[in-house]
Amino acid sequence: MKHLRQLEDQSVYILREAYKHFNHLAMLWSMGKDSTVLLWLARKAFFGHVPFPLLHVDTSYKIPAMIEYRDRIAREWRLNLVVGQNKEALAAGMNHTLGRDVCCTALKTNAMKNLVEEKGYTGIILGVRADEDSTRAKERYFSPRDKHGDWDFRDQPPELWDQFKTTFPPGTHIRIHPLLDWTEINIWEYIKHENIPFMDLYLDRGDGTRYRSLGCAPCTMPIKSTAKTVDEIIVELRKSTVAERAGRAQDAGRGMEMLRKKGYM
Amino acid sequence: MSNHMTQHDQTKPQESLNIVIVGHVDHGKSTLVGRLYADTGSLPEGKLEKVQAICRQQGKEFEYAFLFDAFLEEQEQGITIDTARTFFIWNGRQYIIIDAPGHKEFLKNMISGAARAEAALLLIDALEGVREQSKKHGYLLSLLGVTQFAVVVNKMDLVGYRQDVFDGIEKEYREFLGQFRAVPQQMIPVSAKMGDNIATRSTHMNWYQGPTVLETLALFKKEQVRSEQPLRFPLQDVYKFDARRILAGRITAGRLKVGDQLVFSPSNKTAVVQSIEGFNVDPPPSEAQAGQSVGITLDEQIFVERGEIASHRDSVPLVSTAVRVNLFWLGRRPLEKGRKYVLRLATREVACEVAVIHRIIDTADLAQLQESQSVARNQVAELTLRVKSPLAFDLSSSFESTGRFVLVDEYDISGGGIITELVHDEQEGLREEARQREYAWLTGDVRPEDRALQYGHRAAIVLFTGSAQTGKTFLARRVEALLVADSRHAYLLEGENLLQGLDADLSAADPSFASERVRRYGEVARLLIDTGLIVVSTSKTFGINYQRMAEMIRTLVQPAPVIAVHMSRAGEEPPPNTDLHFAGPQDFDAAARQIIEELKKRGVLIQPSGTKSNIQYSI
Numbered sequence: 001m002k003h004l005r006q007l008e009d010q011s012v013y014i015l016r017e018a019y020k021h022f023n024h025l026a027m028l029w030s031m032g033k034d035s036t037v038l039l040w041l042a043r044k045a046f047f048g049h050v051p052f053p054l055l056h057v058d059t060s061y062k063i064p065a066m067i068e069y070r071d072r073i074a075r076e077w078r079l080n081l082v083v084g085q086n087k088e089a090l091a092a093g094m095n096h097t098l099g100r101d102v103c104c105t106a107l108k109t110n111a112m113k114n115l116v117e118e119k120g121y122t123g124i125i126l127g128v129r130a131d132e133d134s135t136r137a138k139e140r141y142f143s144p145r146d147k148h149g150d151w152d153f154r155d156q157p158p159e160l161w162d163q164f165k166t167t168f169p170p171g172t173h174i175r176i177h178p179l180l181d182w183t184e185i186n187i188w189e190y191i192k193h194e195n196i197p198f199m200d201l202y203l204d205r206g207d208g209t210r211y212r213s214l215g216c217a218p219c220t221m222p223i224k225s226t227a228k229t230v231d232e233i234i235v236e237l238r239k240s241t242v243a244e245r246a247g248r249a250q251d252a253g254r255g256m257e258m259l260r261k262k263g264y265m
Numbered sequence: 266m267s268n269h270m271t272q273h274d275q276t277k278p279q280e281s282l283n284i285v286i287v288g289h290v291d292h293g294k295s296t297l298v299g300r301l302y303a304d305t306g307s308l309p310e311g312k313l314e315k316v317q318a319i320c321r322q323q324g325k326e327f328e329y330a331f332l333f334d335a336f337l338e339e340q341e342q343g344i345t346i347d348t349a350r351t352f353f354i355w356n357g358r359q360y361i362i363i364d365a366p367g368h369k370e371f372l373k374n375m376i377s378g379a380a381r382a383e384a385a386l387l388l389i390d391a392l393e394g395v396r397e398q399s400k401k402h403g404y405l406l407s408l409l410g411v412t413q414f415a416v417v418v419n420k421m422d423l424v425g426y427r428q429d430v431f432d433g434i435e436k437e438y439r440e441f442l443g444q445f446r447a448v449p450q451q452m453i454p455v456s457a458k459m460g461d462n463i464a465t466r467s468t469h470m471n472w473y474q475g476p477t478v479l480e481t482l483a484l485f486k487k488e489q490v491r492s493e494q495p496l497r498f499p500l501q502d503v504y505k506f507d508a509r510r511i512l513a514g515r516i517t518a519g520r521l522k523v524g525d526q527l528v529f530s531p532s533n534k535t536a537v538v539q540s541i542e543g544f545n546v547d548p549p550p551s552e553a554q555a556g557q558s559v560g561i562t563l564d565e566q567i568f569v570e571r572g573e574i575a576s577h578r579d580s581v582p583l584v585s586t587a588v589r590v591n592l593f594w595l596g597r598r599p600l601e602k603g604r605k606y607v608l609r610l611a612t613r614e615v616a617c618e619v620a621v622i623h624r625i626i627d628t629a630d631l632a633q634l635q636e637s638q639s640v641a642r643n644q645v646a647e648l649t650l651r652v653k654s655p656l657a658f659d660l661s662s663s664f665e666s667t668g669r670f671v672l673v674d675e676y677d678i679s680g681g682g683i684i685t686e687l688v689h690d691e692q693e694g695l696r697e698e699a700r701q702r703e704y705a706w707l708t709g710d711v712r713p714e715d716r717a718l719q720y721g722h723r724a725a726i727v728l729f730t731g732s733a734q735t736g737k738t739f740l741a742r743r744v745e746a747l748l749v750a751d752s753r754h755a756y757l758l759e760g761e762n763l764l765q766g767l768d769a770d771l772s773a774a775d776p777s778f779a780s781e782r783v784r785r786y787g788e789v790a791r792l793l794i795d796t797g798l799i800v801v802s803t804s805k806t807f808g809i810n811y812q813r814m815a816e817m818i819r820t821l822v823q824p825a826p827v828i829a830v831h832m833s834r835a836g837e838e839p840p841p842n843t844d845l846h847f848a849g850p851q852d853f854d855a856a857a858r859q860i861i862e863e864l865k866k867r868g869v870l871i872q873p874s875g876t877k878s879n880i881q882y883s884i
Contacts, residue, residue, distance in 0.1 A: 003281045003359060005557070012558040013501070013515050020502050020571065045513075047560060048544045049506040130350040137349040140377070158373040158595050160380045160681040162515075163609050163671040181361060183352050194545055240310075 004190050008044065011178040013162060014141050015045040015125070018176045019052070021166035022123030026082070028112070029054040031066045031073075032214045033187050033198055034127035038179055040196050042125075043077070053080040055115060055124075059107040060090055061216035069199050084115035096218045103219075109264045113149045116173060125176045131183045132244060135260050143175045144168055151260060184244050185237050192230040204228050213244055280487050281359035285379045287406065288388030289398035290366070293419040297388060297457040298351065298364045299329025301478065304464035307353035308332070329457070356483055372401075372643045373595040376681070379406060384485040385414035386478065391430055391454070392423045395437050401628040403438070404645065407447045408591060408683060410665050413488075415451040415481045422456040426469040444631045451481050491555035494518040495580035497659070497667050499611035500529070500573045504560070511542050511560040512569070517611065517666035520554040521561070521575075529573040530657035531584045531696075532824035533703035536563035566714050568723075568824070572613035574657045574667060578704070582657045582667060584696060587620060587688035590670070593645045596679030600640040600672070607673040608652055611666060614673075616653040623647040640680075649688055653842055655696065655823070658684055691813075695784065695820045702791075716797035717871075720754050724794040725869045726822055727860060729803040730811045730840060731832035736851060737803045740832065743857040745801045751861075753870065755799040760786055760806030783807060783814045787821030794825045799869065812840045828863055 018025055027042065027050075029035045042050050056070060074081040086094070089106040096103045116124060130137040140156055142164035157165045168174055182190075191198055204210045209222035210233075227233045286294045302308050312332065320327045349364045365378035379385065385406050389399050406414055416438060424430040431454045442449065453462055454473050461467035464479045476484065496519030504511045521527070525538045541550045542560040553559045574582050594600045600619060608617040626645040627633040640646045661668030661683035671681040717723045727744060729737040741757055748755035760782070767785055771778055786802075793800050802818070804811040819827055819842075831839035831846045839846040845863055847856050864870045 002279065006281065009515065009556055009558040016501050016513055016558070044544050045558070046504065046506060047509070047511060047542055051506065131352050134349065137351060156374065156377075158678050158681075159377045160671050160678060161666070161669060162611075163678055163681070165676075165678060167673065167676045169676055180350070183359070 004186065004193055007182055007186055008041065010181060011041045012045040014176065014178040015042055017164055017166065018123055018125055019046070024121045025052045025123040025125070026055050026119070026121045027052060027125040029056055031070050031199065033191065033202060034129060034179060036196060036198060037187050037190055038125065038127040040194060041178060050077065050079055053082045056081065056083050057108055057111045057115070058083050058085045059216050060085065061218055063201065063214070063217050065199060065201060066214065073197065082115070082119070084111050086111040086114065096216070100219060104264060122173050123176055124173060125178065127179045128177050129182050130180045139177055139180060141177050141180055142166065143177060145173050145175055147171045185234060188230055188234050188237065202233065279357055281361060282384065282485060282487055283361045283363060283382045284482060284485070285363040285365055285382035285385045285411070286388065287365050287375060287379060287385055287402040289390065289396040292388045292390040292393070293457045294388050295330030295364055296328060297417065297419065297463065297478070298362055299332040300457045300460055300463050302332065302351070302353060303329060304460060305353060305355060305479065355479065358483070360482060375402065376405060376409065376593065376595065379409050379411055382411050383413065383488060385411050386417050387414055388417045388419050389434055389438065391418050391420045391434065394434055395441070397629055399438070400441055403442055403447065404445065404628045405593060407445050408593060408645070410669070413485050414449055415453060416449045417478060418452065418454045419457050421454045421461060421470065422459050428472045450484065451475055453478060453481060491518050491665070492520055494664065496521055496576050497582065497664060498575040499613070499667065500569060500571055500575060501612045502571055509542060509562055510566060511562060513560045514612065515558045516553055516555050518555050518664055520552060522552045526578060527575040528578050528581055529569045529575050530582050531655040532569060532573055533700045534567040534569055534824065535704065536565045536567050539564045566712065568713065574611065582659050583687050584655050584657050585687050586655055586690045586692065587649060587651045588658065588684045589649050589686035589688055590682045590684050591645065592640070592648055592680050592682030594640045594642060594680040596642060596674050596677065598674070599642070600680060602638065608650065608670050609673060610656065610658055610670040613656065615656055617650050619648055620651040621649040623649070660684055660686070692816060692820045695817055699821055699823060713797070720797050722753050722799060722870045723826065723868070724797050724799065725826040725828060725864065726790055726794060726800040726802055727828045727830060728815055728818060729830050729832065730815050735832040735834065736853065737832050738805055740853050740856055741801050741803045743853050744860050747857050747861060748799060753799060754797065755801055756793060757801045758790055758793065763789065779810065783817045784821070787818045790818060791822050794822055815840065826867055826869055828860065828867065830860060
């Protein structure tokens with residue numbers, strides 16, 4: 001599994017650069033397969049330690065099993081977990097029926113922006129991958145966000161060899177993307193190789209369906225699948241030509257470009 | 266879309282290769298990528314249909330390029346703005362295809378894409394021929410270290426698939442590449458739009474017998490030679506999360522093993538690798554090689570910092586304060602002499618400025634000599650750079666990672682380049698003396714950190730510079746007294762005293778009198794520092810040459826912390842590297858306290874008990 005080692009080496013290098021350069025650093029953890037691999041890579045990079053807080057943006061609409069998994073792993077791996085929530089929007093009744101992009105922006109993007117502002121984080125590590133959707137394919141490993149958290153994709157900084165953008169004007173922050181070069185199959189190959197604990201929502205538990213991508217319960221649909229093990233998932237993905245996020249409602253049309261420009265992950 | 270090519274579905278990739286697609290704007294890069302994916306059945310289901318639907322909606326003809334030009338604006342203008350990364354698997358190998366923009370306005374995005382690539386496809390439009398960006402991109406590939414590439418002559422359908430057109434472009438472009446010794450692996454005539462020679466052999470060009478684009482990708486080699494080179498291990502960070510003190514970094518060349526003796530440059534500290542650490546790795550590795558991010562422990566707790574390059578003793582990197590480079594500039598404002606930049610090489614960051622702009626390289630006509638006082642955005646130039654403190658590096662002709670650098674202007678990476686020559690500086694002889702001395706230095710069982718814990722401080726030197734009658738000696742004596750009163754071990758090293766004994770054999774008539782005196786002074790300071798003292802030194806005895814003398818002393822006491830204090834009359838510029846500058850009449854007590862504060866800030870003085878120890882040996 002030489003290619004996995006190469007991916008790991010690059011991600012570890014990026015994580016260590018982030019840790020060295022950012023005094024106020026945090027990692028976003030959604031408990032999904034990608035950000036859990038990211039968390040595992042942090043333990044690789046820092047020899048079993050996770051020297052920064054993990055942020056979970058809780059929309060309150062997550063599948064309950066996800067919260068149980070979160071709390072168990074946080075306890076076992078001695079994580080510093082910080083949960084953020086847009087309580088105002090929830091109190092005002094925000095939900096997906098008011099419009100998916102409105103809901104995502106309020107409960108995810110804005111909740112994260114508030115958390116970043118409140119805690120003063122200047123570096124946020126995220127598990128986005130270039131193969132997820134075409135706007136993420138254009139991301140940098142170190143990607144600046146302006147004072148409003150917006151992404152100026154028209155004018156991204158150069159990224160040369162292993163030199164990243166680690167200096168930035170006050171009031172702005174940097175999104176760090178160590179998993180950019182990983183594909184969905186790579187994620188599962190690595191989970192298997194390292195034996196990383198993951199949620200069984202990703203497996204067929206007897207009803208012929210499984211989740212391929214996890215998000216909020218109302219906006220995430222399981223796919224038809226009989227994959228009961230990681231090996232079976234990998235075989236299934238090798239044959240599949242269906243997009244990974246096909247079960248994620250917010251991706252429809254130009255949704256992702258608009259959401260991400262406004263600061264969505 | 267051809268459905269018979271689905272063999273990639275079952276193949277398990279053993280390696281992955283980064284390929285960048287470059288060339289002049291509108292020569293068909295995104296179309297080539299779109300076609301490559303479509304013809305190999307690598308598009309996700311529904312992707313083609315989704316983009317076709319958007320085209321219908323906007324009332325325009327579908328183009329393969331739209332598959333990867335993701336931003337609305339890119340599709341509206343029909344150009345790629347930023348590099349996209351896409352993936353496909355073919356014959357047991359995963360390819361990451363980096364589609365770089367060709368418009369000259371987005372050169373920095375092209376460079377970001379190409380800097381990540383292990384191989385490249387360079388596109389030339391058969392109808393338009395070799396254009397400005399075709400040349401620039403070809404030259405930059407070479408500058409960026411991408412030596413594996415193929416030239417793809419696209420839009421052959423528009424020239425009637427004629428061999429003479431292809432031959433003409435091949436001749437012209439090979440001649441251009443030859444000037445900087447770049448040799449393409451293939452020249453391939455294709456039509457990306459019609460699918461000729463992309464994934465399947467064209468029936469329109471029987472005169473071409475070479476490989477298709479897809480076959481050419483398979484011929485690109487995964488580079489492996491770096492691990493056969495001498496070791497280069499730039500130190501990224503030092504961790505102390507638990508009982509282990511781990512030196513972390515990525516090996517950029519060669520390999521290291523447990524038991525190897527390492528030399529760190531430029532400090533010349535040496536130690537032996539005790540272990541290679543890992544998480545969830547059983548058994549722990551005993552060896553590591555180029556490309557790997559690792560962590561090691563050493564047999565001795567030497568003081569080394571991020572930025573130093575570890576190597577074996579028989580092949581150390583070069584060290585100097587000046588280098589000759591080829592650089593491309595991407596900054597918003599021009600690169601200028603006299604402005605301060607930060608140079609980053611591997612993990613090292615050091616202040617730098619442009620000493621000489623030798624010429625601007627015109628990539629359209631390489632023979633052209635163009636003199637200039639500044640380097641504008643998107644220009645390539647030959648320069649000499651001067652850095653503030655000694656830099657360990659290699660020539661890019663021998664080492665890739667440690668032979669290249671970027672320049673940071675304010676907050677932004679604004680340029681990058683490769684080092685072509687070492688420029689000799691006057692410290693070279695002393696630096697070699699210091700290096701040989703460090704190698705041969707014998708130590709007892711007491712380690713520097715043991716002394717530091719006993720004494721309550723690390724060893725350091727406070728170096729006073731300035732012209733006569735500014736109160737240097739007065740202040741130096743005040744600092745020594747203040748430190749000793751605070752139970753620290755400090756000593757005022759007075760140069761005049763050396764003349765009475767150690768230097769008594771030197772004759773003032775000898776031309777080397779001055780430099781030999783400084784050399785001896787520096788070696789004495791080095792010895793006192795090794796005893797764990799804080800040496801307080803004035804340059805009074807060296808007169809007006811204080812600036813040069815201070816540099817020599819720095820070289821000899823390296824890597825001990827130097828706190829440089831400059832005293833001047835009002836309106837005078839302090840020398841480079843000054844930490845504290847006192848101009849005009851002084852409150853000497855306040856100045857002395859300020860120096861003590863600086864010693865605390867730099868981690869030399871251990872803070873009084875109650876606060877966390879800030880001594881840096883164990884960090």
